[in-house]
Amino acid sequence: MKEFVKEEERNLSTCESIIMKAIWDKGEDISISELIEVLKKKYNKDYKRTTVVTFILNLSAKGFARRYRSGRYVYVHALKSEEEYKQKLLNDYTDFWYQGEAEKVMAALINSREMSPEMVQKMRGMIDELDGLDRLDELDG
Numbered sequence: 001m002k003e004f005v006k007e008e009e010r011n012l013s014t015c016e017s018i019i020m021k022a023i024w025d026k027g028e029d030i031s032i033s034e035l036i037e038v039l040k041k042k043y044n045k046d047y048k049r050t051t052v053v054t055f056i057l058n059l060s061a062k063g064f065a066r067r068y069r070s071g072r073y074v075y076v077h078a079l080k081s082e083e084e085y086k087q088k089l090l091n092d093y094t095d096f097w098y099q100g101e102a103e104k105v106m107a108a109l110i111n112s113r114e115m116s117p118e119m120v121q122k123m124r125g126m127i128d129e130l131d132g133l134d135r136l137d138e139l140d141g
Contacts, residue, residue, distance in 0.1 A: 020065065
């Protein structure tokens with residue numbers, strides 16, 4: 001039996017991800033024509049206007065973006081933040097591949113990259129900061 005997944009809870013396709021990345025990188029609403037140029041120059045994607053509009057409609061159905069007209073131009077507005085989506089992807093990835101155990105994700109990340117002493121120190125600092133926050137929570141509780 002196939003599990004029902006709400007449209008807005010589905011992950012983005014590769015093409016949708018590229019389009020959302022271009023929108024998020026702009027940092028503000030972007031016109032369809034500017035989006036097409038960014039996709040061509042930065043991502044080497046030579047999409048026709050109708051293709052981009054179709055992707056935007058899909059992104060709207062998933063709750064990621066909406067389009068609107070202002071004068072002669074159609075703009076795209078991001079409804080979800082890039083950080084929000086990255087966190088969802090990371091949580092889904094951690095749950096699926098690592099049974100929800102974040103420490104296994106961190107170990108895999110460390111083992112997959114050459115870590116400079118500075119990077120290791122930065123990660124230790126982040127962990128120590130979280131540990132300090134946990135202790136503050138215990139004192140408040």
